[in-house]
Amino acid sequence: MDVAHIRNFCIVAHIDHGKSTLADRLLELTHAVADRDMRAQYLDRMDLERERGITIKAQAVRLTHDGYELNLIDTPGHVDFTYEVSRSLEACEGAILLVDAAQGLEAQTLANFHLARDAGLTIVPALNKIDLPAAEPDQRAKELADLLDRDPDDILRISAKTGEGVEELLKAVIEQVPPPAGDPTASLRALVFDSMFDAYRGVITYVRVKDGELPSRARIRLMATGAESEAEEAGVMAPEPLPVDVLGPGEVGYLVTGLKDVHLAKVGDTITMAGKHAAEEALPGYREPKPMVWSGLFPNEGGDYSELREALDRLKLSDSALSFEPEVSQALGFGFRAGFLGLLHMDIVKERLEREFDLELIATQPNVEFHVIEGDETIVVHNPAEMPLPGTYDRVEEPIVFATVITPKEYLGAVLDLCQSRRGELVDTTFLTPERAEVHYMLPLAEIVFDFFDQLKSSTRGYASLDYEPWGYQESDVVRVDVLLHGEPVDAFSTIVHRSKAYAYGKKMTERLRELIPRQMFDVAIQAAIGSKIIARETVKAKRKDVLAKCYGGDITRKRKLLEEQKKGKARLRKVGRVDVPQEAFIAALRADQGAKKK
Amino acid sequence: MDAAGIYVHVPFCLTRCGYCDFNAYAGLDHLASRYVAALLREAELAAPSWEDEEVVSVFLGGGTPTTLEVADLKALLARVRSVFAVTPDAEATIEANPDTVDEQKLAGLLEAGYGRLSMGAQSFDRTVLAALERVHRPESVVAAFRAARAAGYDNVNLDLIYGAAGESVESWERTLEEAIALSPEHVSAYALTIEPATPLGRQVSRGDTPAPDPDLQAEMFETACGLLGDAGYGHYEISNWAKPGYECRHNLGYWERRPYVGLGAGAHGYRDGRRWWNVRPPEEYLSTVERGELPVGGSEELEPADAYLEEVFLRLRILQGIPASWVEDGRAEPYLRNGLLLDDDGNLIPTERGMLLLNELVLGLTG
Numbered sequence: 001m002d003v004a005h006i007r008n009f010c011i012v013a014h015i016d017h018g019k020s021t022l023a024d025r026l027l028e029l030t031h032a033v034a035d036r037d038m039r040a041q042y043l044d045r046m047d048l049e050r051e052r053g054i055t056i057k058a059q060a061v062r063l064t065h066d067g068y069e070l071n072l073i074d075t076p077g078h079v080d081f082t083y084e085v086s087r088s089l090e091a092c093e094g095a096i097l098l099v100d101a102a103q104g105l106e107a108q109t110l111a112n113f114h115l116a117r118d119a120g121l122t123i124v125p126a127l128n129k130i131d132l133p134a135a136e137p138d139q140r141a142k143e144l145a146d147l148l149d150r151d152p153d154d155i156l157r158i159s160a161k162t163g164e165g166v167e168e169l170l171k172a173v174i175e176q177v178p179p180p181a182g183d184p185t186a187s188l189r190a191l192v193f194d195s196m197f198d199a200y201r202g203v204i205t206y207v208r209v210k211d212g213e214l215p216s217r218a219r220i221r222l223m224a225t226g227a228e229s230e231a232e233e234a235g236v237m238a239p240e241p242l243p244v245d246v247l248g249p250g251e252v253g254y255l256v257t258g259l260k261d262v263h264l265a266k267v268g269d270t271i272t273m274a275g276k277h278a279a280e281e282a283l284p285g286y287r288e289p290k291p292m293v294w295s296g297l298f299p300n301e302g303g304d305y306s307e308l309r310e311a312l313d314r315l316k317l318s319d320s321a322l323s324f325e326p327e328v329s330q331a332l333g334f335g336f337r338a339g340f341l342g343l344l345h346m347d348i349v350k351e352r353l354e355r356e357f358d359l360e361l362i363a364t365q366p367n368v369e370f371h372v373i374e375g376d377e378t379i380v381v382h383n384p385a386e387m388p389l390p391g392t393y394d395r396v397e398e399p400i401v402f403a404t405v406i407t408p409k410e411y412l413g414a415v416l417d418l419c420q421s422r423r424g425e426l427v428d429t430t431f432l433t434p435e436r437a438e439v440h441y442m443l444p445l446a447e448i449v450f451d452f453f454d455q456l457k458s459s460t461r462g463y464a465s466l467d468y469e470p471w472g473y474q475e476s477d478v479v480r481v482d483v484l485l486h487g488e489p490v491d492a493f494s495t496i497v498h499r500s501k502a503y504a505y506g507k508k509m510t511e512r513l514r515e516l517i518p519r520q521m522f523d524v525a526i527q528a529a530i531g532s533k534i535i536a537r538e539t540v541k542a543k544r545k546d547v548l549a550k551c552y553g554g555d556i557t558r559k560r561k562l563l564e565e566q567k568k569g570k571a572r573l574r575k576v577g578r579v580d581v582p583q584e585a586f587i588a589a590l591r592a593d594q595g596a597k598k599k
Numbered sequence: 600m601d602a603a604g605i606y607v608h609v610p611f612c613l614t615r616c617g618y619c620d621f622n623a624y625a626g627l628d629h630l631a632s633r634y635v636a637a638l639l640r641e642a643e644l645a646a647p648s649w650e651d652e653e654v655v656s657v658f659l660g661g662g663t664p665t666t667l668e669v670a671d672l673k674a675l676l677a678r679v680r681s682v683f684a685v686t687p688d689a690e691a692t693i694e695a696n697p698d699t700v701d702e703q704k705l706a707g708l709l710e711a712g713y714g715r716l717s718m719g720a721q722s723f724d725r726t727v728l729a730a731l732e733r734v735h736r737p738e739s740v741v742a743a744f745r746a747a748r749a750a751g752y753d754n755v756n757l758d759l760i761y762g763a764a765g766e767s768v769e770s771w772e773r774t775l776e777e778a779i780a781l782s783p784e785h786v787s788a789y790a791l792t793i794e795p796a797t798p799l800g801r802q803v804s805r806g807d808t809p810a811p812d813p814d815l816q817a818e819m820f821e822t823a824c825g826l827l828g829d830a831g832y833g834h835y836e837i838s839n840w841a842k843p844g845y846e847c848r849h850n851l852g853y854w855e856r857r858p859y860v861g862l863g864a865g866a867h868g869y870r871d872g873r874r875w876w877n878v879r880p881p882e883e884y885l886s887t888v889e890r891g892e893l894p895v896g897g898s899e900e901l902e903p904a905d906a907y908l909e910e911v912f913l914r915l916r917i918l919q920g921i922p923a924s925w926v927e928d929g930r931a932e933p934y935l936r937n938g939l940l941l942d943d944d945g946n947l948i949p950t951e952r953g954m955l956l957l958n959e960l961v962l963g964l965t966g
Contacts, residue, residue, distance in 0.1 A: 521937050521959060544817035547957040549790040549838055551916060553606055553853045554867040557874055557899060560909055567962050578933075 003250045004179045008208065009124075010073040010088060012113055013098035014106035014465065018128040019074075022098060022160035023061070026072060029166060030063040032239055043074060043239065060091070060193075060206050060252045062236040068174050071236075071252040073193070073208075075112065080342030082469055083287055086115055087193040087268050090285065091208035091252055094122040094177030096169065097144070101127040101135035101157070104143055105432060106465035107406045113147070122177045123148060126156040126169055143433045182249030187279035188212030190247070190255075190271040192222075195262055197318035201232070203259040207247070207271060210283060214247040214255065219274040223282035227264035228274045232256040262320045289321040291339025292399065292470070293346055293366045293449050294382040296327055296492070297353075298335030300360035300587070305334040311357035312336060315349065322349060327383070331492040331574060331586045332362055337383050340366075343449055362587050364492050368445045371397040371473055384494035387480040390531040397473040399445040402427070404438065405456065407464035412437050414459040422447035423498060442471060444498070446478075481535070483509050484527045485517070488577030492586055502528075506536035512592060516585035519543035524579050603652040603870075604852040605679055607638060608863030609664040610881050613699065617732035617802070618760075620794035622865035622879050623662040630881055634863075635671040637888040639678045641862050644893050646682035649860055652870075654685040656849035658692045659713070665699040673711035679862075680712070690848040692717055692756075697735045697743035705750035715847075716747050717756040717785075722763075723777040724770045730763040730808075731791075732798070737777070744781050754845060756785035761823070762816040763791050764808050771819045772826065779830045784845040788823045789838050790816045817955050824951055836917045837954050854917045856910060864894075872901045912961040920948035926964050934960055 013019040020041040027033045027042055043061060063070040075088040089095070095116040099105055116123060125144050130137050137157050145152040156172060158165030194206040207214065216234040221227070235243040236253040247253045259265055266289065270282040299308050309326075316322050322345075324338035340346040346366060353359050372379040374393040381387050403424070407415045409431070416426070419441045427440035443452075448468065456464050481502050483493035493513075497505050506528025513526045517540050528536040551559050573580040611631060612623045657679055664672065676691060692715040693708055700708075705716070720740040722728050728735065740757075747755050757778050761771045778786060791811050794800050802808040824834060832840035836854060839847065852859055858870035864884035867876045875898035878884050887894040901909065914921050923931060923945050931947055934940040939953035939960055953960050 521933070521939065521956060541814075543813075543956065543959070544952075545790070545813040545820070545955045546959050547790075547837060547955055549792050551837075551853075551913070552850065553859055553861060553869070554865065554876065556853065556869075556909060556913070557867075560905060560912070563908060563912060563958060563961060566958055567965075570962055 003182065003248075005067060006069045006071070006179050006250045007094065007174055007177045008071045008073060008092045008180055008250070008252055009094040009096060009173055009177050010075045010092045010116075011096045011098050012075065012109060012116055013096075013128075014100065014103070014109045017098055017100040017103065017106075017109070018160040019098060022096075022128065022158075022166065023072065023074070025160050025163050025166045026063060026070075026170065027061070027239065029163075029170060030065045030070070032061070032063050060208075060237055060254070061239045062242075062252070063238075065170060066174065069251075070170070070173070073252060080292075080340075080345045082111070082115070083289070084194070084267050085112055086119070086285070087191065089116050089119045089121060090191055090283075091193045092116075092119075092121055093180055094124060094173060096173065097123050097125045097148075098128050099125070099140060099144060101130050101137045101140050102132050104136075104140050104436060105147070105406060107404045107438075107467040108465060110147075110406060110438070111404055111467035111469070124156070124169070124172050124176055125150070125154070126158050126165075128158055128160050130157045131159040131162055131164065139433065139435075143436070147432065180250030182209065183211045184213060184249050186211035187277055188214055188272050189279045189283055190214050191283050192265055192267055192269045192271060194267060195265045195320065197262045201256050203257045203262050203265050205255050205257055205265050205271070206252075207255050208252050209247045209249050211249055211279070212273075213249070214253075214271070216243060216245055220255075220257065220271050221274040221278055222259075222265050222269045223272055223279070224266065224269040224286045225264045227259060229258035232258050262317055266320045289341065291321070291323055291369070291382075292342055292445060293340045293368060294337060295340070295346060295366040296329060296332070296335055296364035296383075297324070297338050297350070298329065298332040298362045298364075300362055303360055307357070308335065308353070308359055308361075311353050311359055312338070314357075315352060319349070321345065329364075329491045330576060331490050331581070332364070332583070335362075339382065343453070362590060364590060365495055366449045367496055368399050368449060370478060370496055373397065381496070384480055384496050385491055387494075387496055390479060395475050396478050398476040398478055400442055400471045400474045401445050401448065401468040402471045403441045403443045403448070403466060403468040405441070405464055405466050406432065406436060406438050407460055409435055409437050411460035411464060412439070415439055415456065415464055418452075418455055418459055419443060422452060423500070443468070444474075444476065445470075446497070479530045481505055482529050483513065484525070484529060485513075485576045485579045485581070486522075486524050487527075488579070490576055490586070492590065499530075502530055503535050509589065510536045510538040512589050513585070514538040514540055516588050517579070517581055518585070520579055522578075601652070601857045602655040602852070603649065603857060604656040604658065604849045604859040605654055605683060605685075606849075606859055606861045606863075606866055607657065607659045607664075607675065607679070608861065608866040608877075609634075609659060609661040609667060610864050611661065611666045612663045613666065613696070614732075614734055615798075617799040618763075618791060618794070618797055620797050620800075621662065624881065627881060628666065630885065631667055632671070633885055633889075634881065635667060635675065637885050638675055638862055640891075641888050641894065642675075642678050642682050644888070644891070645860055645862065649683055652684065652858060654679075654683045654689060656690040656692070656852060657685065658849040660692075660694045660717075663696045663699055664693050665695040665704070665708075669704055669707035669711060672708060672713070676712045683860075690715055692847065692849060694719065695743070697739040700743055700746065702746040702749050705747050705752065709751050715754040715756070716752050717758065717787075718743060718747070718783075720744075720757045720778065721760045722766075723774040724766065727760075727763050727766045727770065727774070730765055731760060741777075741781065744783070753784070755783045756787060756847070757781070757783045759786065759788045760791050761788060761819040762811040764811075766819075768815070768818055768822060772822055775823060775826045779826065785839070785841040785847060786827055786832060787839050788820075788827075790820065820955055821951065834918065837957065851917065854913045855919075856913060865896075872906055874899050874901065908961070908965055911965055912957070915949050915953075915957060915961060918948055918954075920946040921964070923947050927966060930964050930966060934963060 011019045023043050061072045073091050076084050127137050141152040141155040144155050189211045190207040190209045192205045218231050220231045233243050233256040234247050235241050268286040272279040321341045324336040327337040370381045372393045424441040424443045429439045477499045479499050480496050482489040510526045523542045524540040526538045527534050548559050610623050612625050615625050691713045693713040694717045723737040793803050803810050827840045835846050860868045864881045865879040877894045878896035884894050941948045
């Protein structure tokens with residue numbers, strides 16, 4: 001295909017703003033899918049994606065229309081995957097900025113719009129859902145026009161649901177988005193903007209050829225990881241896989257790499273030819289996936305550690321951002337400490353483990369990565385247990401994010417209050433329209449990973465949206481809080497929090513555990529402590545009576561059976577020092593927070 | 600040859616009490632004469648396999664045995680004595696409700712051979728009796744007790760229950776003091792236990808009545824230990840106290856795992872590691888016995904582990920204790936350290952605190 005007739009574009013949109021429906025209409029309009037095969041949300045393959053209404057795996061689909069080759073590149077739609085979004089954008093020359101005509105711009109859309117603009121993409125703005133009674137196209141058009149510094153009349157108005165305006169939108173993409181550039185004679189450089197693991201074919205990468213040509217079968221080299229292999233097949237998704245002889249410069253497609261480990265072909269890497277035709281320099285912008293949030297994952301009571309290990313190993317094959325290492329907890333047994341790109345990533349992994357591998361899991365409270373600095377040495381801590389004792393280090397630094405919140409103005413006060421209570425520093429507030437404000441805050445990531453999003457939603461009736469990007473590390477007065485039962489720390493409840501939140505955490509956990517820990521033969525002190533300093537204390541009073549009042553001829557069998565039942569219960573107890581605790585109590589204490597997070 | 604016991608169950612009551620989950624029924628009085636006949640018949644059917652056992656106790660419980668006529672009760676004991684090898688000095692107990700006896704009836708029972716009377720007093724506090732749905736008044740207990748003494752009874756037990764809704768430690772103290780003032784030979788004091796399948800159990804699960812507070816019941820237990828101990832009663836089982844020599848021989852038989860035979864609807868028997876029980880519904884019991892069959896409804900063979908568990912918890916209940924050698928090394932230490940057990944020269948005996956936490960103790964010691 002002549003490069004002048006290629007258009008590579010993506011759709012930047014908020015969850016629920018109609019991206020998948022628009023993709024369906026484009027598939028129909030370009031006759032990419034036979035009518036009888038068409039189904040809603042065609043491109044969202046995985047069950048998980050369909051149910052959550054989001055897309056976690058980018059895909060590229062080739063459409064043909066009026067003699068043009070149109071590559072629609074699907075971008076991940078969540079804050080955890082900013083880097084993956086940026087790589088998808090690198091594969092495009094243009095982006096449809098799709099905004100719900102009723103809801104207006106949301107924070108993540110705005111953030112991705114900024115990414116797209118910074119990447120030099122041509123923006124084709126469109127308002128969707130104009131068929132909705134609640135749509136306010138004039139107002140939203142003005143909002144978008146202000147943002148883009150354009151005339152409101154330039155904003156297309158469509159309904160992906162009814163198909164209205166979709167053909168015009170496609171025309172606009174062809175007219176406005178420039179064709180890709182690239183040197184066909186240069187050494188091959190193809191950007192990996194997504195990769196996945198297929199049980200039969202191994203690692204499949206989605207690539208954008210920048211320079212040179214990628215033949216269907218070749219010995220390739222991944223420039224960041226240095227991995228080499230015999231690629232087995234190049235092709236395009238049309239939208240079903242269609243092998244091709246060669247992917248030329250500017251083209252987008254897939255490559256069956258012949259690799260068996262997704263970690264050897266990560267997003268952002270550059271594919272070149274192995275041997276003397278290798279490119280000298282990789283494409284810019286590669287970054288190692290970096291976990292931002294950590295949590296302990298343990299099999300539920302009676303669950304199998306080796307099954308969890310196997311499931312994680314298998315999940316890791318298709319999720320290059322997931323990392324984990326074994327962890328032993330006296331409260332929860334054998335498990336893993338896993339690192340995630342963010343909270344959503346964590347939820348997705350947990351859900352996949354539970355659903356695809358039929359495991360029941362307990363997750364400990366998520367925490368971020370802290371840097372403990374002593375002299376010239378920096379200790380990286382992503383598990384509270386690794387946090388050194390107070391007084392043994394100079395300072396601690398915690399990750400800070402630059403957060404964007406878009407909110408209707410009536411909730412601006414609530415948003416500011418929330419950010420303020422989460423140790424936020426206001427950067428600025430601007431108004432997108434007289435009714436909608438865009439607020440920027442510097443916030444500790446640790447404050448966001450803990451129910452911030454839910455609080456934001458509940459204090460703004462769901463109207464506010466959030467996006468954030470890593471900003472760096474900053475010194476902070478964080479401390480490790482331990483929870484002790486009868487003097488013994490319970491590792492599952494240790495956490496690292498800002499000193500100003502330590503008391504509240506300690507009080508909450510000791511009170512909660514007081515309700516959950518069964519009475520013992522002796523008074524059990526439940527304490528929260530920073531180092532050796534006790535900051536909260538509760539007592540579970542000694543059990544005084546546990547005896548059957550009557551036991552005569554007819555009762556003995558029944559009473560024995562009651563005792564046997566009690567004995568079975570006791571066998572399930574875990575010992576923390578001298579205290580017997582049912583694992584359910586630990587789980588209930590951990591789940592009390594997580595329960596609130598599910599919608 | 601172990602000293603055996605005979606239990607006879609009478610399932611009739613004037614009214615049902617809210618807390619009671621025994622095999623007892625109100626309004627079945629019309630079955631009384633058939634039932635007595637069936638008991639006489641069952642005794643004959645059961646006796647042959649017990650001819651080698653020496654019977655040292657007979658216990659008529661219920662239900663309310665005193666709803667039966669004295670003549671029937673007399674015939675019953677006479678039949679038991681004639682078909683089983685009952686020793687001449689055997690203990691023969693009959694349970695009585697204060698409202699179902701007067702001096703004349705009590706004299707008849709004594710004359711019939713029931714030398715020990717066990718009276719369901721439950722409480723001397725009107726509000727506690729109401730909470731238990733007992734129909735008698737505190738005064739009836741005193742009157743019935745005096746009638747028993749007048750009739751010549753010199754071995755009387757009072758049953759008491761503590762921890763019902765609304766009862767305070769002070770009220771329980773008064774009940775104990777009134778009981779002690781009557782100077783019975785024996786006192787049984789039970790912590791009220793909520794059984795799910797009773798009217799009271801349903802009230803509690805609905806939240807209409809509070810469940811007994813275990814801490815308060817523990818305090819009441821300690822009160823009972825103190826007051827009864829001071830009054831000269833020996834504490835010989837978790838819920839039982841007696842003046843020296845007046846321990847209930849029949850009940851000790853259960854706890855010492857001696858053999859017993861149960862006659863009547865739902866009654867249990869035990870011998871040589873086997874336990875069995877009669878069918879529970881009175882009608883079914885009657886028709887089975889009337890066909891000339893033993894009315895056994897079920898049985899179990901105790902596995903060695905079951906027998907060990909029973910032996911341990913029963914011996915601990917009667918404060919006889921268990922040899923330290925029965926317990927794996929290290930298991931007794933936390934209980935000794937926490938004051939739940941005493942080591943009496945190699946014998947492990949529960950303390951007062953240990954009695955209150957007996958389940959814990961049994962589980963901890965047996966592992």
